[in-house]
Amino acid sequence: MKKIEKNKLLKNHNTMRVDCVADYFLKAEKKEDVLMGLDFSKEKKLPFLIIGRGSNLIFPSKYKGLIIFLGMDNFEIERDRDSVNLVTGAGAYLPQLSYELKKHKGEGLEWAGGVPGSVGGAVRGNAGAFGSSVSDYVKKVKAVNINSLEEQTFDNKDCQFDYRESVFKKNKELVILEVEMTFPFQEKENNKFNEYLEYRREKHxxxxxxxxxxxxxxxxxxxxxxxxxxxxxxxxxxxxxxxxxxxxxxxxxxxxxxxxxxxxxxxxxxxxxxxxxxxxxxxxxxxxxxxxxxxxxxxxxxxxxxxxx
Ligand SMILES: Cc1cc2nc3c(=O)[nH]c(=O)nc-3n(C[C@H](O)[C@H](O)[C@H](O)COP(=O)(O)OP(=O)(O)OC[C@H]3O[C@@H](n4cnc5c(N)ncnc54)[C@H](O)[C@@H]3O)c2cc1C
The missing domain is CATH 3.90.78.10 (UDP-N-acetylenolpyruvoylglucosamine reductase, C-terminal domain)
Incomplete structure (x- = not known):
């Protein structure tokens, strides 16, 4: 059984680095952990919040509920004939995925080298930059519906992507667990990863x-x-x-x-x-x-x- 921590400091769980004390905190490493957290918050009649890397959130000084941090950060990258395929847990760190994709000569995630979020958070908000976004490469998304407790698989069209929008943002009961993406294989070296990081360093x-x-x-x-x-x-x-x-x-x-x-x-x-x-x-x-x-x-x-x- 996963341990729920009490009075957890969230300074290292948000990129704004503000101090916040959450009454309860759970690091979820699989679907069952998420469900266990939900049971706990229901039993205690407390609000809960799913977080990835906290790069899009402003926390108050005190959160009177349960934070469920998605720690599922395992991923696999495989080269096909002319594509590079990625299957990743929702908690994986975008800059790391972007770097690994570059190493495998998959083209399309260079913009995410400087975006300090999780892939789940990125799919939910259809994150993007420099004319690309997550929605360009998502093949399938596995999510759990926390009301019905059913696991659902969404293909790209079902995700209803739009500018910083998706079906997951509209339906808060959907928690993204796993994402499958496919990228074109590009033999030629491309410099976009470094160029975009340089641009951010200079302008942001x-x-x-x-x-x-x-x-x-x-x-x-x-x-x-x-x-x-x-x-x-x-x-x-x-x-x-x-x-x-x-x-x-x-x-x-x-x-x-x-x-x-x-x-x-x-x-x-x-x-x-x-x-x-x-x-x-x-x-x-x-x-x-x-x-x-x-x-x-x-x-x-x-x-x-x-x-x-
Ligand atoms: C320096 C900096 C640069 C950035 N640049 C960009 C950029 O270029 N483009 C861009 O689009 N964004 C950018 N962002 C914003 C942010 O990084 C992205 O939106 C990121 O994808 C959010 O992911 P996260 O894991 O941090 O989400 P969090 O901040 O942890 O959560 C955001 C929301 O998503 C929900 N959520 C998180 N994970 C899941 C999940 N698995 N299932 C369901 N809901 C979930 C949370 O409940 C919350 O409502 C930037 C942020 C920073 C700090």
Whole structure:
């Protein structure tokens, strides 16, 4: 029987590196562990939250429930004639998969070299960058439905992928357990892995963060009418960072949380930020951008509270 830890510190389970104490914590290494955690939270009448690498989450200082950390990080890579196939546990670390794929000359996961999430979290949010996303390569996803306790297999079409969307994001009862992906085999050496990492090093902050905080803003009629000089600059959407920067918010702080001077769509932890500081700064940024441009920024990160699920 897996041990459920009490009063667990989550600083090393979120890339924002905020302090959070979870009442209960379970590292799940197989489906049965997840189900055991669910039984426990039901019995204790407590909320629970599934996490991967915590790279898209803002934790509060206290989480009054059970954190189920998906530790299933085993994977296998096999070369076929003209493809490279990957079968991986949901907890596997994207940068490691990206590197291993490169070694096996599978092309398509180079963008993930600098994305510090799990493959399960990435499939759920259809993560991507540099014009590629997880959905381009997913063949099958195995998930457990925590209401029916049934295991279900989804092919790519069933996953209902869209921009940062999937069936798993819409249906919180689905917990991804395993992902199968296939990539074209590419004999020729490609430099994208290193190029993308270099790009991130140059353009993105190195301090702890949860990646891009807000989604880009779709260009609407009223935005084009009121701010033609901005909307003419961009095609379909205006980068959130552009709007935040033009409101003069770079360097704005709440406690230890700061709008990055390097890239305005990142909030960084200057060392002692709490989750509450980060949320306070998110609210401040939303308010200022709303007042200035009449648009509502929508979070790409997820803010965790006790009744999250
Ligand atoms: C420096 C940095 C750069 C980033 N760059 C990018 C980028 O270029 N592109 C991009 O898309 N994202 C980016 N991100 C955001 C983030 O890394 C990705 O969205 C990542 O895929 C999230 O995975 P995770 O395991 O960390 O999810 P978590 O943060 O642990 O969880 C996020 C959500 O997914 C749910 N979840 C996690 N695992 C599962 C599962 N197995 N089944 C069901 N639900 C699950 C959680 O309950 C939660 O709701 C970046 C983040 C950082 C910190």
């Amino acid at each position: 902050p190195l301090k702890p963060s949860a990646g891009s905080v807000f989604k880009n803003i779709k260009i609407t009629k009223s935005l084009s009418l009121n701010f033609p000089e901005i909307t003419e600059k961009f095609k379909e959407s205006v980068p959130a960072g552009f709007l935040i920067e033009s409101c003069g918010l770079k360097g704005e702080r709440v406690g230890g949380a700061e709008v990055s001077l390097k890239h305005a769509n990142f909030i960084i932890n200057q060392g002692d930020a709490s989750g509450e500081d980060v949320v306070g700064l998110i609210e401040k940024v939303k308010q200022r951008v709303g007042e200035e441009y009449g648009v509502e920024l929508e979070e790409e990160v997820e803010i965790v509270n006790a009744d999250f699920r």
